[in-house]
Amino acid sequence: MGKTIIEKIIQAHTDDDAAPRKIVWMGLDVRSARDFGGPNVVKNYEREYSGLPLADKKKTFFTFDLCVPASSLKYADAQQVCRDFAQKHDIKVFDVNKGIGSHVLIEEGLAGANSTVVGTDSHLNILGAVGCFGQGMGDVDIAFAFRTGKTWFEVPETIKVLLKGDFSYPATAKDLTLKVLKELGTKRAALKAVEFYGEAVRELSLSGRITLCSMVTEMAGVIGFIPEFEDSFRKEIEGISKTEFNPVQADEDCHYSEVIEISIDRLAPQVAVPFSPDNVQDISELKGTKIHSGFIGSCTNGRTEDLALAARELNEKKVKEDVMLKVVPATARVYEELLEQGILQALFRAGAIISNPGCGGCAEGHIGLTGEGEVQISTGNRNFEGKQGKGKTYLASPAVVAASCVRGEIASPEDL
Amino acid sequence: MAEKKTAHRGRIWIISDSQGNLIENIDTDQIFHNAFLHITELSQMGQYALGNLEGWKDFSKKARSGDILVAGRNFGAGSSRQQAVDCFISLKIGLILVPSFGAIYFRNALNSGFPVLKSSVLEELVREKKLETGDEIEVDFLQGEGLSLSKDFSFRVEPMSSVQSDIFKAGNLFNYGKTMLKD
Numbered sequence: 043m044g045k046t047i048i049e050k051i052i053q054a055h056t057d058d059d060a061a062p063r064k065i066v067w068m069g070l071d072v073r074s075a076r077d078f079g080g081p082n083v084v085k086n087y088e089r090e091y092s093g094l095p096l097a098d099k100k101k102t103f104f105t106f107d108l109c110v111p112a113s114s115l116k117y118a119d120a121q122q123v124c125r126d127f128a129q130k131h132d133i134k135v136f137d138v139n140k141g142i143g144s145h146v147l148i149e150e151g152l153a154g155a156n157s158t159v160v161g162t163d164s165h166l167n168i169l170g171a172v173g174c175f176g177q178g179m180g181d182v183d184i185a186f187a188f189r190t191g192k193t194w195f196e197v198p199e200t201i202k203v204l205l206k207g208d209f210s211y212p213a214t215a216k217d218l219t220l221k222v223l224k225e226l227g228t229k230r231a232a233l234k235a236v237e238f239y240g241e242a243v244r245e246l247s248l249s250g251r252i253t254l255c256s257m258v259t260e261m262a263g264v265i266g267f268i269p270e271f272e273d274s275f276r277k278e279i280e281g282i283s284k285t286e287f288n289p290v291q292a293d294e295d296c297h298y299s300e301v302i303e304i305s306i307d308r309l310a311p312q313v314a315v316p317f318s319p320d321n322v323q324d325i326s327e328l329k330g331t332k333i334h335s336g337f338i339g340s341c342t343n344g345r346t347e348d349l350a351l352a353a354r355e356l357n358e359k360k361v362k363e364d365v366m367l368k369v370v371p372a373t374a375r376v377y378e379e380l381l382e383q384g385i386l387q388a389l390f391r392a393g394a395i396i397s398n399p400g401c402g403g404c405a406e407g408h409i410g411l412t413g414e415g416e417v418q419i420s421t422g423n424r425n426f427e428g429k430q431g432k433g434k435t436y437l438a439s440p441a442v443v444a445a446s447c448v449r450g451e452i453a454s455p456e457d458l
Numbered sequence: 459m460a461e462k463k464t465a466h467r468g469r470i471w472i473i474s475d476s477q478g479n480l481i482e483n484i485d486t487d488q489i490f491h492n493a494f495l496h497i498t499e500l501s502q503m504g505q506y507a508l509g510n511l512e513g514w515k516d517f518s519k520k521a522r523s524g525d526i527l528v529a530g531r532n533f534g535a536g537s538s539r540q541q542a543v544d545c546f547i548s549l550k551i552g553l554i555l556v557p558s559f560g561a562i563y564f565r566n567a568l569n570s571g572f573p574v575l576k577s578s579v580l581e582e583l584v585r586e587k588k589l590e591t592g593d594e595i596e597v598d599f600l601q602g603e604g605l606s607l608s609k610d611f612s613f614r615v616e617p618m619s620s621v622q623s624d625i626f627k628a629g630n631l632f633n634y635g636k637t638m639l640k641d
Contacts, residue, residue, distance in 0.1 A: 058620075065619040090632040180538055180562075182569050182631060190635050194568075194621045233561055 044293020046200035047267045048235035051175045051290065055158050062199045062297070070101070071157040073187040076143055077106040077117060079162025079180070080124040086185035087127070096131050097191030103152070104128055104135045105143025105161070109408050110400040112138070141373030141399030142341050144168045144176065145252075149282055149375050155289035160187055165341050165423065167258055167265045171251035172279055173289030175265055198235045198264045199299040200292075205240030207307030212455040214351065215250030216343060216421065216439035218242060219257050220312035224322035225304045231263035234299065237292060242306055244270040248278050249345035256342040257423050260319040282375075311454050313419075314437035317427040325442065328452045334433075335366040335418045336447040338394075338440050340404040343421035344372030346379045348440045353388040355444035355455050361393035362450035367443075368409050370397045406430060419446045462627050464618075466573065467596040467607070468552045469522065472584055473514060473529035480529055480556075480584055484511060485536035486563065490545050503541055504548030523550035526595060528580060531556065534563025543567045553597060555604075555615065557581060568622050571630040573599060576616040583613060599623065 045053065045060070053060035055069040075083040096102050104124045112118035121138065128135045136146045144166055147153040155173030159166065162184055169176025179193065187193050203226070209218055222238075236258055243254065251268050258266035269291055279287045311325040338344075338352050349371060361367045369389050371377040377399050380386045386396055395409070402408030404422035412418050412433025421443050425435040436452065445453045475481050490503070491510040497503055508517040527546070533556040534542060543566050546554065553573045557580055567574040575597065583589040593608040602617030618626060628634035 065621045067621060086632070091635070180566070182540075183565070186569075186631050186635050190639060192638075194625075 043297060044295040046235065046292045046296045046298065047173075047237060047269060047290055048175065048198060048200055048265060049296070050292075051156055051158065052195065052197055054156065060197050062197050062299075065194055065196045067192050068158060068195050070160055070187055070191055070193060071154075072101055072103065072147065072152050072159040073184060073191070074103040074105050074143060074147070074159070074161035075124065075181075075184050076104070076108055076162050077110070077121045077124065078108050079184065080104055081120045082181035083162065083184045083188065084123050084127045086181055087188055090185065091189045094189065096133065096188050099131055099133045101191065102131070102133045102188055104133070105140070105146055106136065106138045107140075107142045107401045108405045110138035110398070110402075113408060138400075139374055139398070141371070141376065142344065142401055144341055145344070145372045145376075148172055149373060151283035151285040154283065154285050155287055160184060160193055165256055165259050167263070168252055168256040168341055170258065170265045170267045171248065171255040172283070172287070173267060177265065198233055200235045200237060200296070201231060201300045201302060202298040203236055203238050204301065204303045205238065205242050206303055206305045208242045209306050209309040212311055212441055213309040214439045214441060215246055215253040217309055217312040218306060219254045220314055220322045220437065221306060221309060222254070222304060223257055223261055223314070223320045224312070226261050226302070227320050228260070228262045230300070230302065231258065231261040234263055236261070236263050236266040237298075238266060238268045239270060243268045245272055247275060247347060248282070249347040251275075252345065253342050257319065260423055311439060311442045313442065313452065314425055316425045316434040316436065319424055319437060325438075325452065325454050328436070329454070329457070331436070331452040332417060333365065333419050333436075333446055333451060334416045335368070335412065336361075336443045337368045337370070337403040337418060337420040337422065338443050339368070339370030339372065340401065340420075340422040341372065342423040343440050344370060344376065346376050346383070346385070348421065349376075349380055349389065350383065350385050352440040352444040353385045353392075355441050355458065356392035356394070356448065357388060359392060359448050359458065361447045365447050365450050367392075367394040367447045368397065368403050369394045370403045370409060371399045373399050404430070419443050419452060462629070464600050464623065464627070465596060465598040466524075466526070466552045467594065468524040468526045470526045470528050470589065470591060470593050470595055471517070471521065472589060472591045473508070473511075473527060474584065475513065478584075480581055481511070482530035483532045483535050484529055485560075486534055486539040486542040487536055489534065489542040490539060495539070495541060497541065500544055500548050502548075503545040507545035507549055518549060521549050521551065524552045526552055526597070527554045528584070528589065529554070529556045530581070531558045533559050534567070535560040538562045538566065540566055540570075543570050543572055547572055555580065555597065568625060569631040571626050571628065571633075573626060575599065575618070577604065577614060578616075579613050599626070
């Protein structure tokens, strides 16, 4: 019988038979740690493997993105522990200026199609957007991976999600993603790999692919792939990563544990209501909900295209006086593109607060928390209680967040 | 280091509710409450095992070294918490046997070299009272065979995968890393 994409990628990295539900040893092309899990990785390594070399220093990295530059002593210490270890072992640190680690790995060509990457980021499966098997793991597994270049993994079953129809603006890839999350919830894709098919996803660019694949985490899935693509996407990803893009495809006779069809015709902007990302409603149900703040950024919606969309909606308009809009580009490269294209200027003139690149705004704390009673609309991927403070967070697209910040209430771009 | 035993014989605890059904979805907060997460000393962790699970809060006082825990599906659901594994190691529990585990819990237990096994026949055996608290059973981890010494019958257990037995025999994931790179 043929193999699905995840089965093929794992098979190419193991001597065992990569059949679904089998636990196999898997070789890793990249292992990484961030500024939160990193210190525990170092602690484990020093306790267990003190004085021993890494399996391959060229494949081992730190990516600092959670609290950059550190705004608390805890993070300052954490980052320095990792830097000291990195210097001792001669490994590369993508430091506090670089931005979100998963995105940096894509931009640097380190997360290539068909490769395997692990790190301490629970959204590392975002790398499915470029055909890479990325997976978040705990500090024990990552310390072991640093030393051995391997990890074990239970080969997941694969489900096929067929998106029927197409969507058009003001619906965006984020609305498509929230719609899928609404349909799949947190159980149907749990512990499974997902392959997304359909015209709407085939046409997605890198930013849209990242948006959809990033939220496979919230679907409780292992990884999501979008196997089909237009030539424009190949050019885009090859241009950014400077590596060839030839992702494996599923065999025609492979086995899917389930095939799910989701219709996305006439897709309206979608909003996830606190406190669960799959608690998704059409925007029409929520229009008029008063908001106090907005956030545009995160690994889900922090790329140039996302921020350009927000800037287009904010063009010649102002963020409402009693609303605070925070913008965090995903990476330094994105930041530079935004500078060159005048997008930061447009966002700034509309009244946005613009931060340096990183996970701020989604990860707790770095560019401010929500206070009790505060209602925030965010392009992030999680709206759990307490994640960004005591306030309530709604999740939506960059266009909807921008429009809502102009109106001071949840609004669609069509309302402007 | 002596070869680790790949079979275990012990007295079982059927972790059931007041109706006698195996309790499902026991989460890591019920296994080891977050109020005690500051505890890092293994010997201190055992007393809190199942300390937040209704009906079983006194488990640590009743359990003896070598006992076997049998519970419902999705055991160890919820957030990653090493103490939820370590508390059973602390009590010297010999084996946890359930229909299925939460993914992170299974990973943490396997990496710790703590024997955790799955069996799809447990619910039926408990319903039919073929397995009851206090029974003596023996489980072969590699053959995947369970044997009730109290009631004289055998039942199917999913054997350890080669990955799991490698790590189990080495003691834990880190030790296995040391052996795999020796040559």
